[in-house]
Amino acid sequence: MRRANIRIRAEISRFPILYSSRITGPGKRNCVGAKTAKFLYMTKQTNSKDSGAEAENTIAYQGEAGAYSHLICQQVMPDMVALACATFEETYQAVTDGIAKLAMIPVENSLAGRVADNHHLLPGSGLHIISEHFLHINHALMGLKGATADQLVEVFSHIHALGQCRNLIRRLGVKAHAYHDTAGAARHIAEMGDPTLGAIASKMSAEIYGLDILEGEAEDAAHNTTRFLVMSRDEVIPPPDTDTMMTFVFQVRNVPSALYKAMGGFATNGINMTKLESYQLEGSFQATQFFADIEGHPDDPSVKLALEELAFYTTKVTILGIYPKSPFRNKVDTDG
Numbered sequence: 001m002r003r004a005n006i007r008i009r010a011e012i013s014r015f016p017i018l019y020s021s022r023i024t025g026p027g028k029r030n031c032v033g034a035k036t037a038k039f040l041y042m043t044k045q046t047n048s049k050d051s052g053a054e055a056e057n058t059i060a061y062q063g064e065a066g067a068y069s070h071l072i073c074q075q076v077m078p079d080m081v082a083l084a085c086a087t088f089e090e091t092y093q094a095v096t097d098g099i100a101k102l103a104m105i106p107v108e109n110s111l112a113g114r115v116a117d118n119h120h121l122l123p124g125s126g127l128h129i130i131s132e133h134f135l136h137i138n139h140a141l142m143g144l145k146g147a148t149a150d151q152l153v154e155v156f157s158h159i160h161a162l163g164q165c166r167n168l169i170r171r172l173g174v175k176a177h178a179y180h181d182t183a184g185a186a187r188h189i190a191e192m193g194d195p196t197l198g199a200i201a202s203k204m205s206a207e208i209y210g211l212d213i214l215e216g217e218a219e220d221a222a223h224n225t226t227r228f229l230v231m232s233r234d235e236v237i238p239p240p241d242t243d244t245m246m247t248f249v250f251q252v253r254n255v256p257s258a259l260y261k262a263m264g265g266f267a268t269n270g271i272n273m274t275k276l277e278s279y280q281l282e283g284s285f286q287a288t289q290f291f292a293d294i295e296g297h298p299d300d301p302s303v304k305l306a307l308e309e310l311a312f313y314t315t316k317v318t319i320l321g322i323y324p325k326s327p328f329r330n331k332v333d334t335d336g
Helices: 048-055 068-076 088-096 116-121 159-164 166-172 182-192 203-209 258-268 301-312 327-335
Strands: 007-012 015-020 041-044 058-062 081-085 102-109 128-136 140-143 154-158 175-179 197-201 212-215 225-232 244-252 273-281 284-295 314-324
Touching: 058 068, 058 088, 068 081, 068 102, 068 128, 068 203, 068 225, 081 088, 088 102, 088 116, 088 225, 102 116, 116 273, 140 182, 140 203, 154 159, 154 182, 159 166, 159 175, 159 197, 175 182, 182 197, 182 203, 197 203, 203 212, 244 258, 258 273, 258 301, 301 314
Parallel strands: 015 081, 058 081, 058 102, 128 314, 154 175, 154 197
Antiparallel strands: 007 015, 007 041, 102 225, 128 225, 140 197, 140 212, 244 284, 244 314, 273 284
């Protein structure tokens, strides 16, 4: 019987995380997690059957333990084990290769805009969007146990988090350092053991790495929100009577006003397009792909008509997912 690779499972308080050793094979992926003294490591070899059962209960995310992608995994899929992956490519590949059943992918933030990597990776991943979720990003300033905010000289975090906490950084007069990941920044200062170093990350990171929260609500804007998509190998289409979102990418024909005409079908059929973005393909300034979200189910007659008109003015249309509309959208519409 074929033997699977050695897996390392860490149980940290109530946060189950799956760490894997280097995964050999196609693509030579490497999904790893932070290694600190607090982790309880238990290695085991599993056969292919056991490995498959474990994968069915695993959701992959990009980042280190305590990242916001990890936090949303815990909120949305609390019974699943979270698999930390170093890159977005490895996160998609974990699902493609059956190491994980699902992937949690951030696609846009209300302050920082789109996550450009994923707009390029999503269409070629071969995976399907099965749900969307929104997470309020609540940054916290943290330091070593017993440290105070006044002691801090330097603060580490992801470049976007630093930009979202400018007022705090200016008020404290600290030097800001960009780090690859908010949770990674928390791990870094925990490992350094210097009370003059702080990090801006999730409160979950402070708990995982044994840090004190020096200030909560560190972000400048209260509306800081990130949208995540859950990706699966299997397509799951909701019933026609469900409030539905549809995400697709398309390329227009090389004729005058092609984009205007392609969009006309959505306007005349009363379809709400909530997102339309363009980006260049393969470094060419002549080849443009458009990423779109609409409200509606493909079985709706109006949506069918709009898609038929879209197809007439495009060279390629790829449906990335048909999935339930998040209740967060209705809340935003009501509040607005």
